[in-house]
Amino acid sequence: MPERFSASLQQKIEDRLRYYEDLGIRLFYTDRGPSGAGVASRQALVSAPPATSITEEIPLPKSLPKPAPMKAAPPPLVIAPPAGPSLFESFDKVKDDTLLKTREDLGECTRCKLHKGRNKIVFGDGNPKAQLVFVGEGPGADEDMQGLPFVGRAGKLLTQMIEAMGLERKDVYICNVVKCRPPDNRAPEPDEVAACSPFLMRQIDVIHPKVIVCLGATAAKTILNTTRGISQFRGEWLEWRGHKLMATYHPAYLLRNPPAKADVWKDLQKVMAELGLQLPKKSKS
């Protein structure tokens, strides 16, 4: 059987396919003209002989999965808070606000006890005009050291998820409910959320994204002021302060529970449909 790819090219293809396999995607649509079009498995794409002659000059095949046909998004669902309005809902917009002003007002914040153990405030990072904002719960150890959100192992997975959507990190904005690391990575406490939330509100109001993706149960339950488990509303479109919001699993959870990546990928495909994003086109060979 003729050699199809060099070892390095084969490795690149393997890495790309392994990532999609992690997302639960095992079928790929190939586009090789009338004779070769169809569905291929990971194994077939890696080891099957080529339908036509292939040389090293041909770019790395982008074996991207064909997005599932998108259904029209159901009308936004409002999760009724268990008691009283969410403190987020009652927050008034700050006139002529900017991210810079918000950061300046935050200053070297000591508004809650989390300031005592932090190294760096993790304000947020990304495109100030992003259509898509990811909101996590709070910084971890890597984030606390670098002052940037989602830079540890979970952050790398988030980056892969963003890239799988056909975006780059610089296209989106990423921030957290609280800006300082809770000790031992515990969930932020209500007084800490209350002290920090005005700054998250100002970030969202300034950026005014089309879609907010809430990462993880704590962030989702905190923002939505609900006691319902995330599995009850994950992947549903919610209405929140005039924005469309979707909650999905936190990347750290996906590291512990890889099969859940397939659920998250379904959620992100809904977000892509809402934003009018399509997966990058496959290269024709």
Ligand code: SF4
């Ligand atoms: S978590 Fe927020 S409110 Fe608390 S000290 Fe840090 S920046 Fe201030």
